[in-house]
Amino acid sequence: MLGIKFIRENPDLIKKGSIAKNVKIDIDHLLSLDNEKRELQVLVQKLQQERNAFTKKLKGKPSKEQIEKGRTIREELDNKEKSLNLVSTELKSLLLQIPNPPKPDVKIAKDESGNEVIRKYKSPTKLNFNPRDHLELGELLDIIDVKSAAKVSGSRFGYLKNDGVLLEFALKQLAFDTLIPQGFTPVLPPVLIKKEIMEGLGYTEMGEDENIFFLEKDNQYLVGTAEQSIVPLHKDDVLRKEELPRRYVGFSTSFRREAGSYGKDTRGIFRVHQFDKVEMVSFVPEGEDDKEHEFLLSIEEKFFQLLEIPYQVVRICSGDLGFNAARKYDIEAWIPSQEKYREVTSTSTVTDFQSRRLNMRYQDGDNRKYLQVLNGTAFSMNRPIVAILENYQQEDGSVVIPKILRKYIGKNIIKPSK
Secondary structure, three states: OOOHHHHHHOHHHHHHHHHHOOOOOOHHHHHHHHHHHHHHHHHHHHHHHHHHHHHHHOOOOOOHHHHHHHHHHHHHHHHHHHHHHHHHHHHHHHHHOOOOOOOOOOOOOOOHHHOEEEEEEOOOOOOOOOOOOHHHHHHHOOOEEHHHHHHHOOOOOOEEOOHHHHHHHHHHHHHHHHHHHHOEEEEOOOOEEEHHHHHHHOOOOOOHHHHOOEEOOOOEEEOOOOHHHHHHHHOOOEEEHHHOOEEEEEEEEEEOOOOOOOOOOOOOOOOOOEEEEEEEEEEEOOOOHHHHHHHHHHHHHHHHHHOOOOEEEEEOOHHHOOOOOOEEEEEEEEEOOOOEEEEEEEEEEOOOHHHHHHOOEEEEOOEEEEOEEEEEEEEEOHHHHHHHHHHOEOOOOOEEOOHHHHHHHOOOEEOOOO
């Protein structure tokens, strides 16, 4: 949520930012409600003072005139308080609908066609044979089983088996071994969070709640990424500036409906309802989120460089940004069977947008300021596994294990089971 003072002082910026994200919001009406609220607050305060002063003057049995005057003050105060509550509720509802404006360096464009490739690592993998896709390889190696999963859970689920399991946990361990020495605190977070927390994070606006599983009976959401339960770890907290940056690396199972993606990536495990994820979350002081954003991106790039998988870095345009993100980068890995790059990680800065909604602050001298919050994917497990299988495949169907992972798995190659 944006601060009302900031909106008052920058109405044109807010209007432009909302339009850039394809969000319609009546800022003029919002500011009108803000003025009405402030006027009502003054009237309510004045009537409360008048009531208190009148009550103090009463001595003994009040006269009819005094009783009538007291009733008049109470009725007027009740009416103004009701009006204030109604205006405050409507104003808060509108404030929660305003998206985080894009950073000044974000390209303004309507949709993903405006995204920009800013650099690439390695040339696309060239194989001297027709590549198998990850599902064919996974079944040949007996490490992916979507047929059994469909019987048990339905479409868009999969079993990882044998060396597939070892591959996932090798990636997890690589992430933790890399990030903990850099000051990231490891955490295993809950996968269920309260409805008001998800709303506070800003994941229920712009239709984004369509991709989240909601358990109506429990009034809770299943997380779609570990950051959704790690960020609110500091709800209502006041950290010391000397403690910042505060960085976390979390591992959890994540759940997504993948609404609107029917017919896309239905084969295999690239786009599924359940997957494991290693996520990075940073809390930094005001003015330091740009530097931290580049830091998180550099870590994501480092991981795919260690895996020696070709990728490209994409800067996301305004129309493709989520509701709460002010800037976002994606890393897209090369997938030989599709002959194109596909998203495998992302990193975003949400500035103080979530901190204001969840009351997360830090003490800076005599001032309390809102924390700047960032997130970034280390590994969203299924997708790097897809990239490894396809880029490291051999003509006989075997898959060479990236050098960096061999010490965790204890072998150099995964061979067909038959």
